[in-house]
Amino acid sequence: MHTKMLFSNLLSFSFAFILIPFVILSQNQTRNWYFGNGAGLTFASATPTLTSGGAITTSLGCAAISDVAGNLLFYTDGVTVYNQTHSVMANGTGLHGTNAFQPALILKQPAMPNIYYVFTVGGWNTANGLKYSIVDMSLAAGLGSVTVKNFSLYAPTCDKQVAVRHCNGKDVWIISHEYHSDKFRSYLLTSAGLSSSPVISAVGETITLPATASSGEMKISPDGKKLAVATASSSSPPGIGLGGFFLFDFDASTGVVSNSLALLNFNPTYGRAIGMEFSPDGTKLYGSSTTSTNPPVSWLYQWNVCAPTAPAIIASLYSFSVQNTFNVAFGGMQKGIDGKVYLSVSGQQSLGVINNPNSSGAAMNFVLNGQSVAPNICGFGLPNFINSYLKPIPSIFSNSISCQNVNFSVPPLPTFSSGCQSSPYPTLGYIWNFGDPSSGAANSSTLTSPVHFYSSLGTYSVSLILLNPCSNDTVTKTVTVAVAGPSPAISGNTLICKGEKNTYSVTGGSTYSWSTGGGTSTVALTPTQTTVFSASATTNGCTLSKSYTVTVNPCTGLNADEEYKVQIFPNPVSRLLNIEVEDPAQLRIFDLNGIIILQQSLKPGTNSIDLLLLAPTVYIVEIGNWRGRVIKINSN
Numbered sequence: 251m252h253t254k255m256l257f258s259n260l261l262s263f264s265f266a267f268i269l270i271p272f273v274i275l276s277q278n279q280t281r282n283w284y285f286g287n288g289a290g291l292t293f294a295s296a297t298p299t300l301t302s303g304g305a306i307t308t309s310l311g312c313a314a315i316s317d318v319a320g321n322l323l324f325y326t327d328g329v330t331v332y333n334q335t336h337s338v339m340a341n342g343t344g345l346h347g348t349n350a351f352q353p354a355l356i357l358k359q360p361a362m363p364n365i366y367y368v369f370t371v372g373g374w375n376t377a378n379g380l381k382y383s384i385v386d387m388s389l390a391a392g393l394g395s396v397t398v399k400n401f402s403l404y405a406p407t408c409d410k411q412v413a414v415r416h417c418n419g420k421d422v423w424i425i426s427h428e429y430h431s432d433k434f435r436s437y438l439l440t441s442a443g444l445s446s447s448p449v450i451s452a453v454g455e456t457i458t459l460p461a462t463a464s465s466g467e468m469k470i471s472p473d474g475k476k477l478a479v480a481t482a483s484s485s486s487p488p489g490i491g492l493g494g495f496f497l498f499d500f501d502a503s504t505g506v507v508s509n510s511l512a513l514l515n516f517n518p519t520y521g522r523a524i525g526m527e528f529s530p531d532g533t534k535l536y537g538s539s540t541t542s543t544n545p546p547v548s549w550l551y552q553w554n555v556c557a558p559t560a561p562a563i564i565a566s567l568y569s570f571s572v573q574n575t576f577n578v579a580f581g582g583m584q585k586g587i588d589g590k591v592y593l594s595v596s597g598q599q600s601l602g603v604i605n606n607p608n609s610s611g612a613a614m615n616f617v618l619n620g621q622s623v624a625p626n627i628c629g630f631g632l633p634n635f636i637n638s639y640l641k642p643i644p645s646i647f648s649n650s651i652s653c654q655n656v657n658f659s660v661p662p663l664p665t666f667s668s669g670c671q672s673s674p675y676p677t678l679g680y681i682w683n684f685g686d687p688s689s690g691a692a693n694s695s696t697l698t699s700p701v702h703f704y705s706s707l708g709t710y711s712v713s714l715i716l717l718n719p720c721s722n723d724t725v726t727k728t729v730t731v732a733v734a735g736p737s738p739a740i741s742g743n744t745l746i747c748k749g750e751k752n753t754y755s756v757t758g759g760s761t762y763s764w765s766t767g768g769g770t771s772t773v774a775l776t777p778t779q780t781t782v783f784s785a786s787a788t789t790n791g792c793t794l795s796k797s798y799t800v801t802v803n804p805c806t807g808l809n810a811d812e813e814y815k816v817q818i819f820p821n822p823v824s825r826l827l828n829i830e831v832e833d834p835a836q837l838r839i840f841d842l843n844g845i846i847i848l849q850q851s852l853k854p855g856t857n858s859i860d861l862l863l864l865a866p867t868v869y870i871v872e873i874g875n876w877r878g879r880v881i882k883i884n885s886n
Contacts, residue, residue, distance in 0.1 A: 280639045282314055286594070289304060310350055310630050311328070312353070314326075331368065348378065352467055357369070369382045380404055382403065406430065414474045422636065429458065430456070436448055449505035476498070479498070497513055539580065568610070584635070599626065600623060601632075647725060658682065658712070689704075736789040737787070738786070739758050753775075754773055825862050
């Protein structure tokens with residue numbers, strides 16, 4: 251007697267929703283530079299090109315900002331704000347950023363699409379202090395307007411300021427240094443505005459005397475962990491220091507500056523410390539200085555900040571000087587989105603360029619007249635940007651496609667010079683999104699080399715979040731699945747009685763193989779215990795396997811004839827009675843007096859009936875027109 255059982259495979263999905271903050275890597279906000287005396291560059295292509303029309307005229311620093319598409323929004327010398335048409339922005343005059351190497355810093359307020367903060371410092375006129383103004387780009391027909399002007403935070407201040415992302419990937423720290431003090435101040439800008447209570451870190455030397463002591467740039471490494479400061483003069487009790495270059499640690503989660511390291515204390519040979527900048531990979535730190543002699547002597551310095559100890563970092567110094575009749579005077583430095591570091595040369599019609607800033611020593615390939623700005627002239631400064639706009643974009647991940655199976659691999663870690671003991675950008679983990687939401691839980695993975703099966707042909711946007719110690723990075727790539735592969739599906743009973751022989755079939759391919767042997771689309775199995783089997787389907791040279799479980803019960807039961815295709819087990823039963831039917835049917839259970847004790851509808855497949863409330867005896871089971879007996883015994 252043959253009894254056919256119907257079944258369905260139930261897939262259980264578990265979804266974990268993880269909110270991961272990350273920085274969307276876009277460098278277009280730094281595409282347009284306006285600086286010096288009418289000088290302008292755009293980084294819209296691999297090689298920067300000159301732009302005309304710049305209204306800025308300054309001998310020192312400045313700031314500029316573009317949108318995510320690289321369109322210029324506005325720029326400033328710290329006193330006047332110019333819009334994208336190079337006209338003075340509405341209410342854009344009279345800002346208090348004067349006589350400073352970093353007089354201005356432009357930051358977009360988190361989660362506010364049109365609001366930008368312009369932070370200014372007073373430089374040698376230290377009474378101006380650190381202030382901010384606000385620009386609303388939704389005003390003046392999209393050209394912007396200054397709505398808040400010169401809101402004071404504190405005074406006096408040095409003429410240096412930087413910004414870096416908070417570890418949450420959204421908020422921004424603004425870091426400055428008090429004058430006549432050893433204190434750094436870190437203010438946090440959020441979607442709610444600027445925090446009124448800064449994080450204060452008393453560390454390093456006291457910056458004081460003479461009036462120009464506050465000059466020099468401050469920069470932060472691409473990973474936000476190192477803070478570099480150039481200081482013209484400082485006081486280190488009991489004597490007066492001549493300033494120099496200093497390196498600190500920075501914690502982007504707390505805003506705390508710590509661990510001062512004097513890289514180079516100055517003497518008259520070197521002149522005044524001015525510029526600072528990190529290499530794109532964060533392994534090198536550069537500094538510049540110029541003497542007050544006539545003609546001046548300018549110096550360029552490089553340190554390997556990946557050296558294993560503080561003395562080793564100091565000892566890694568590589569430097570050279572430039573002196574000629576053209577009165578070369580080195581000023582500030584700034585990374586470009588082309589991976590080079592640019593050096594302002596005051597009074598000249600060209601910028602110095604460090605072409606290979608990740609390389610050590612002379613391999614940096616410094617060219618004094620590396621980028622023309624003619625007929626315009628450089629000052630001592632270049633635009634100031636938040637460091638995250640210039641963080642190096644991670645390498646893209648790799649993949650190989652085999653029909654609808656795509657194998658992915660995470661990108662390699664950045665390579666560094668031999669002096670580095672470990673990567674300054676360690677990746678702690680990965681989160682993949684394969685862009686295939688119909689695949690349910692399989693659409694995500696945390697593996698380094700996952701494999702994803704795309705259920706249909708098409709083009710997918712795949713993203714990978716690189717989990718870093720602080721804010722995370724995301725890289726994306728488009729993957730096209732153009733060749734159909736197999737889509738195996740298995741049919742056959744998954745719940746059987748011990749000793750029962752069943753036939754199982756696989757579809758969805760051109761050829762097949764089974765874990766039990768055999769190369770046809772069907773196989774007959776008689777497992778004696780619960781077993782996991784698998785079948786493989788091959789199409790277009792691609793193979794995909796599918797596993798399934800056959801559960802074996804040591805059951806006895808009542809079998810109907812072929813006409814009704816009913817199986818009832820176990821018999822006797824203690825509580826749960828399993829009834830398998832091929833088609834929908836009605837169940838009625840009678841006692842021996844013919845009274846209906848229970849009735850319900852049956853669905854195709856296996857139905858479990860709870861008989862806990864029935865007294866132990868013999869009952870009549872009716873399914874449609876078929877009747878049989880089952881003995882009910884209570885469990886003890």
